[in-house]
Amino acid sequence: EAGVAQSPRYKIIEKRQSVAFWCNPISGHATLYWYQQILGQGPKLLIQFQNNGVVDDSQLPKDRFSAERLKGVDSTLKIQPAKLEDSAVYLCASSSSGRAGNTQYFGPGTRLTVL
C-alpha cells in the first residue's frame, strides 16, 4: 500500500512570494491533516479535513494560509505572501476516519525555506 505522498520535497522562496504544497493521502483515507513543524519543535496542526469539509482550522493563519481538498482526495496548502517565520517542514497526514485512536500516517514533508 502506498503511503502519503507530498511534493515538492524542498522549496526555497523569497519573502512575500507565494508557494503551494501538494498532498496525496493513502487511498480510501477520509481524513487529511496539515501540520507545520518549525525546527526544534513538534508538529502543530494547521487544518483537518473530513472528506472535502473542514473539521478544524482554528490554528491556520487565515490571512496568509489557505487549504483545499476539493474532491475529497488530494489537498493543496498555499501560503501567500510568505514570511520568514513560515520556514518550516509542512507535514501531511491521513487516517481512515477522524476518530481518536485511528492511526495518522505521515508523509515525508515539504521543507520550506523563506529568505
Place this chain on the structure above:
Amino acid sequence: GEDVEQSLFLSVREGDSSVINCTYTDSSSTYLYWYKQEPGAGLQLLTYIFSNMDMKQDQRLTVLLNKKDKHLSLRIADTQTGDSAIYFCAENSGGGADGLTFGKGTHLIIQP
C-alpha cells in the same frame, strides 16, 4: 490550552534501557501516542495507549500512563544504535476534531 512537555535530550549506553518521559495538561486526552522521527524522515507511529489503560507492552516498548499525574513514559529495552532519533509524545481528545498536540520531542542519543 493544551500543552505537552518533554525533556529535550536523553543519552543512554547501547544495551541499556531508555525511559522517555512526557507530561500533558489536557484532562480530556483520550489517546496518547509515541512517534519516532529519524533525520530527514517523516513521523512513524510507535505505539499508543488509551486513557483507561495504565500500561501497554509491545516487544521492546513499554508505555506507562499515570492519568492522575498526567504523566506518560516510553521505555525502550535493550537500546540499539538504530533507536537514535527524536521521540514525540502526542495526545488528542477524541471527537471529530482529532488533530494531535505534540511535545517538542526528546532527542535520544546512544553511546557505544
